[in-house]
Amino acid sequence: MITDFTPWQSLGGGALIGLAAVLLMALHGRILGATGILGGVLRFADMDDWRLKAALLVGMAMGPLVLLALTGQTPAVEIPISTLAIVLGGVVVGVGVSYGGGCTSGHGVCGNARFSRRSLVATVTFMVTAFATVYLTRHVMGV
């Protein structure tokens, strides 16, 4: 499945991700990490924290709907792989981000923006294994 190169749209989308991360830090003093938010919603120890993370989770899912209301369209979600790969990948991602302490948003954007060495190591590591995995699945296993 070939996809178009969209440098300006991706740059603009990235800038909005960055803006959201800066606003969350300025107002709430929190890292905007999808893993931390989902993980927090799955813990029920501190209800103030739970409500904040639930609001963040709901807002994220509303993003494409607000975009649809504003522009009349929403970018595609295209799945070039099997349902089995989606489920397997989901479980593997869940275990990995749990031990790694974050994902693309928490380490890749927020951690790197505050020059955390842990986040730099995490980012380089998950990028390298993602490149290697796609090489293996597409060009060695031929999935």
Place this chain on the structure above:
Amino acid sequence: MKLVSALLIAVIFGIGIALSGMMNPAKVLNFFDLAQIGAGTWDPSLAFVMGGALAITIPGYWLVFRRAAPLQAPRFQLPDTKVIDRRLILGSATFGIGWGIAGFCPGGALPALGTGEPEAFLFVAALIGGLLLARALETRGLRSKPAI
């Protein structure tokens, strides 16, 4: 007010993810498929996402951290650990493998729920399963404890 601002900030994030291409596994997997460079079909868009995000967060955080505290909370809550250990590296390596298999990362999949795409729900359900599995391993007495 705190919840309203959090919701609006997350909407901005969700719009950014949708526009950027991060919620589209086809685009994510084409970015990771370097073998397409030779064929001329490689899609390097996602490098621009990280570039655009860091271009805002690096100066933005610098300005924010000049203040003593955030506007709607008593203090900044930042991770204080600086240790680069096996858990960080193996966990991140595992995450990258899953990202390469499915094409979704957590920040890409959560906004994708808003599109109603069934595979996004399936991925998030499996992601929750993975997070809970890591916690179950922790309570089973595995020495290495997950961070989140």
